[in-house]
Amino acid sequence: MAQSDLSSEIGQALPYLRRYARALTGSQSTGDQYAAATLEAVLADRTVTVGASTPKVGLFQTFHGIWVTTGAPVTDEDAGPRKAAQRHLSRLTTNSREALLLHTIEEFTLKELGEIMNVGLEEAEILVNTARQEMADAMSGRVLIIEDEAIIAMDLESIVADLGHRVTGVARTRDGAVALGTKETPDLILSDIQLADNSSGVDAVNDLLRELGERPVIFITAFPERLLTGDKPEPAFLISKPYSEEQVRSAISQAMFFSSTETLRA
Known part of the structure; x- marks a missing residue:
């Protein structure tokens, strides 16, 4: 894919990455920090999206790599109730909430979800269903x-x-x-x-x-x-x-x- 085409597709997907990051963190500023770090990683090395089925999937795949590496930390702004919420979220099944957001809000297929999170199709489906149950019971x-x-x-x-x-x-x-x-x-x-x-x-x-x-x-x-x-x-x-x-x-x-x-x- 030509660099100009890649840049265009990444640009079109970026608002939705921001939406996902904000829903994941519950915060505009923290979510945007993660989105910015992802964009910087892609701009620094365009090959990080090579091999992905689409540039959008590659962008979210890069984000997920950064997210899991940092361990979804609680930031300074996460005080009081927000910090308690983050502690509660940390007790959920690993990657389940991310899977639910990617599948339902961002409308990635289970196959694309598995690609983003580096899991098989069956595990992707299990993560989505587990998240639905855990969130409903919360x-x-x-x-x-x-x-x-x-x-x-x-x-x-x-x-x-x-x-x-x-x-x-x-x-x-x-x-x-x-x-x-x-x-x-x-x-x-x-x-x-x-x-x-x-x-x-x-x-x-x-x-x-x-x-x-x-x-x-x-x-x-x-x-x-x-x-x-x-x-x-x-x-x-x-x-x-x-x-x-x-x-x-x-x-x-x-x-x-x-x-x-x-x-x-x-």
Whole structure:
């Protein structure tokens, strides 16, 4: 493959590597540090992606090598609840959470997953299924949904309930979200970006975080790459529209482990 073509494909895959890294660490800054280290490794030696089925798989394969080498350390910013969450995550089956994210959120096939993690197809499937069970058994909580489309809101309610969580309410506007969120404090906020009255889900979330303090947030958007530029504060947890049930289930399970997250600012 020509260098220009490789650079283009790596560039297109980089926003999704950032998303994966942030979900893995629960932090924009820590996730971006890992993504930057991966990009530096690829730029320093283009041959690290040679042999991979696609440049994107090669990029994630390089990331995984760095991740496992560093032992997924707890950083200085991981204090209090976040540090406790990381300790809990460390008790999960090795590589299971990574496998679940790669398969459900990033939509790699089991074959590609095995290539990235250097495991066989059968082991890749076992890791994904193990993660699903371990994450489902971990905890339950209260979830506020901010979504203006009724059918999508109902679908999200069903997924949340099936995971064993309780929906505190569904808001269609910024003001409605603040009213519901301050009436009953949620453990997790699941929010669309564009709301019914043209208000912003980002603004609604930031209003709530100012009132309630830090808590995990998952944003839903049809254009995730626009929110993963690295130029400003961005979400640690992000899923794309149209989404699959598995993507939402995985994102909720991952986010529930973290009691704080960095979010977009207006």
